[in-house]
Amino acid sequence: MVRYAEITGWGKCVPPSVLSNSDLEVLTDTSDDWITTRTGIKERRISHVNVSDMAVVASLHALAAANLEPTDIDLILLATCTADLVIPSAASLVQAKLGATNAAALDLNAACSGWIYALNVGTQMVRSGGHNRVLVIGAEKLSFLLDFTDRSTAVLFGDGAGAVVLEATEEPVGLRSVEIGTDGSVADILCVPGVGTAGNRYQGDPSDYAVHMDGPEVFRRAVTAMGEASSRVVEQAGLSVDEVDLLIPHQANVRIIDATARKLKLAPEQVFVNIASYGNTSAATIPMALTEALQEGRVEPGANIVFAAFGAGLTWAAAVVRWGRRVEPLGTSDAHLPPVDKTAAELLEANVAFYGEGRRSE
């Protein structure tokens, strides 16, 4: 029997605290107009909880949509570059909080490309017969790794989580073609230099704890890699561009999305964009967007969906997924994060104090 891995459940977790562009105007020298025209982002979420907490909420929604219990899951893959802790993995915390006692659990770090990497790994584990029901999660708390007085990076990122359930099936659905790639030789154009065991544990420079990015160079490489990898997976799947029903790209910058869509010669209605609401949530953007696409009726039974991403590493990934018959959830969950009594700006008070008031007047 040939085994395939079908996406049978989907869910997301959106932290309640909203940081708007006008909130950012108070923290750093920027403006709503500047951010909107350059990135397409209007607001982003700041999480008051940890990555594993967001991952659990997204997973409970995905499990409900698949009508499964946590104990039905035999593997948890958590794509993240902002795990709660270095030890243990955030996936272990998710496994415990879900009570997914039959599941092995591990984190997978390919930064913003991580969820497609994890989808590929999960699919291969199902196809090879080793696992039957896999949670593939993307969850991130990028706000932890930002300097909110640095307008070049603070405006771009946000927090959130998305998850899907993969189940073994004999139907020829799920991943049809996939490409994952890495160019570690230029890793320094997008990195956090001081968080990890290479960092200075005792007296690091504050800027080492924040994202460093050569924006134009990352942009150029992202547009090229996402466009070319997407074209290749569409061709490998034996599809023409007309047969692509929906491109769900990593949401990093609306101009990267537009350029990728132009390279593929896709019409706007073939592309799903929700960056205005969340910014770049790294590995979480695609499962969050997929969940919203399903909720908005943008996915038809049997649809050909293209995923494409680019991120730190540098990594890139693209995939074609053939959707199954069911586009409605089997069940729903009321899982949600605990309430928060602080605004997003209040959650960032320690960050702004750490990075200093001086940056604002530069």
Place this chain on the structure above:
Amino acid sequence: MDRSEIENRIKNLLVSELGLDESRVSAEATFEEDLEVDSLGVVELLMALEDEFGVKIPDEEAEEIGTVGEAVDVVEAKLAG
């Protein structure tokens, strides 16, 4: 391809790819000041030029491009080999 054709094609790219107002695009216009093209816009322009003319513009030559006319100069030199 003569210089006026290169110039016309570059002006068309600026309008279609970067959404610039045609009336503001002259040979003397500077990208950053006159046309208000930001750093990502410059990257978009370079990639569009490379696609349009089938040339490769290295970073050090790209840094010399400040005006529309200078973009024409670089592309003309590339096409002349």
